[in-house]
Amino acid sequence: MKLGFSTGDELFRQECADWLNGQMSGEFKDIKGITKLTASPERRKEWEQRLGEARWGCIGWPIEWGGRGATLGQQVIFAEEYARAGVPGRVNHIGVELAGPTILAFGTPEQKQRFLPSIAKGMTIFCQGFSEPNAGSDLAGVRTAARLEGGEWVVNGQKIWTSLAHIADWIFVLSRSEKGSSGPNGLTFLMMELRQPGIEVRGIKQINGDSEFNETFFTDARCPADSLIGAAGDGWRIAMGLLAFERGVSTLGQQMGFRNELDEIIRAAKENGAARSPLIRQRIAKAEIGLRLMRYGALRMLSNADHSKIDGAALTYKIQWASWRRGLGELAMDVLGQAGEVTDTNDYEWAALPNLFLFSRADTIYGGTNQIQRNLIAERGLGMPREPRGDA
């Protein structure tokens, strides 16, 4: 059991840091430090392409698809250095972390050829069309209908909470292709071009005033017959495979972002004297400890080479970080006091810490709510009985 990385890995770390810092002090200086996912979308697409040109876009992918075949350790290091250098989040994180790996695992050779190099180059931005007004936690309730007609899929229905649909080029859609089917049966996983007459995207304003997610309406929207991943009716298996990619290496990069947030709270507490309060000190210490434990939990999960047995660290990771970050937002406001409740902009726009307070309420909802996480932990991790289903 060891904590650190190898010397070779540390050299690689230097290489990553040099390149990223070079970009952030050079041509992409203007986007350094942006924390909102919706700010400067055009420049951030250019940034995706710059990453792609330099082969830093999807380093864990095989070389033939535009990656570097990087080891898990190298991927962690890149993610850490990425966040440390103040590089803004990836607007194509859904393409890179979800769509790509799903195509890699389940796609045909033609689909790989068509999508992977272009995702790796930052040319194809994806969004995720899973949730619907009546299918949230219970994803198998999706109703958006797809039917084959004249060599094309024709899709009708509505998705909701589609993050970055206003920026993306493509959407993967979990659709119901078997009329009269219900639950996980009869679903098909489709890849659709987003900019087409049959698809309309309407922004939804969020509690922080921003609008990162959207409603996405499908009215006779179309895609070619071979746009499906896996077989028709096999959509649930593909969707579940995709969700398993959701927790991965990127979490360690995400933690560096959390580090920056906690450091800012610590700075604010020193500045305004909150650091003298024993209660605030306890909470800051707890936050620090929680963040460290998240890091070592993630390292444990990634070091666990044989995934033969259920990995407790992996199973509990989502609720752990989400709850931690929501608590961090509350701590930020307790440190700032009323100064955190006003903004000096005319628009309803928030500095990093108040925005953290507002945005982190979503962390415990998307990607499986805290309640759903607890169900999963109890059922998969501890073998407790599954939740009964109603027939409503």
Add this chain to the structure above:
Amino acid sequence: MEFAFTSEQKMIAETARVFFTENATRERTRQAMACDGVDYALWASFCQELGFSAIGIPENLGGAGLGLVEMAIIAEAAGAQVAAFPMFGSLVLCAQAIAAGGGAGQREDLLPRLMSGETIAAYGHAATLVDDGNGLSGEAAFVAHGASARIFVVTGNNGAWIVKADAPGVSIAQLTTMDQTRPYARVVLSGVVGEPLAQPGKAIAAAQRAGFVAIAAEALGGAQACLDRTVAYARERIQFGRSIGSFQAYKHRLADMMIEIEQARSAVYWAACATDEGAVDAELAAHAAKSFAADTYFMCAGNMIQLHGGIGFTWEHDAHLFFKRARALQSMLGNGDWHREQVAAMIFGEMA
């Protein structure tokens, strides 16, 4: 990334698990609770047959080498059974203190006796301890397994000494203690001739380092056992025509236990590894592990009682052994608030 047990460490963990499950049984533990909280047969086979007592003592001092990771593995397994034996005081605190800060003679004389289990040592702190030229005087209030010890390592604010239990001027009173698997004694010294440890600073630091990590590891083992036993009960007990584990309020409490335990596991092995590797954040890690794991254990033990209903409140059931040990670990070597305040001071750059 190799933040996982090596095959050797896995083997130690499995051997220790089997050993404590087979030997630290509820019957034997309860017999020990009725006396001085030591299962002497367990202690003898632990030290002599398994040789686990030599772990963490350098090979050139006759030990088995290895480090805090391995010591934590053992403490975790012992904690899972709430084993009644003096590993913590005798080996973790005293032997580590002597190995790190004792003179050559002290090490040669004492370490073999502690590792063989022949001599039990206990560790006490007395802030008021003074050596006024007529010997040591002062009182160590809560000395774990103090009444079973033949020698003490006593520390004061400016030194550390070895004191023999039968030396003139030593009086030892066993205290009726909530956790009967690790009873406290009050040790009063008046004009006692002690033998100063050659390097008291080093001795105390080593004892604390190992102590924080061992407490955390023991707490981890205990917390996991609380969860495992409650999960087993949830499967068999039926109410309202369903297994109680099918109620969501129940399931979610179990999930919350697992979430905390997984973090405690990361904390324990981070701290153990960081100390063994001499990492810059080793001290922070030890404070984090001690406070986090002890709180986790208490939360899990409390839930264990609640989730067992009435049977969990009986003397007969083991839940109270976990609950009481958890409470003891929370206080031992500084409570959670104190450890977190140390972390806060580091964060705000206020450390000396």
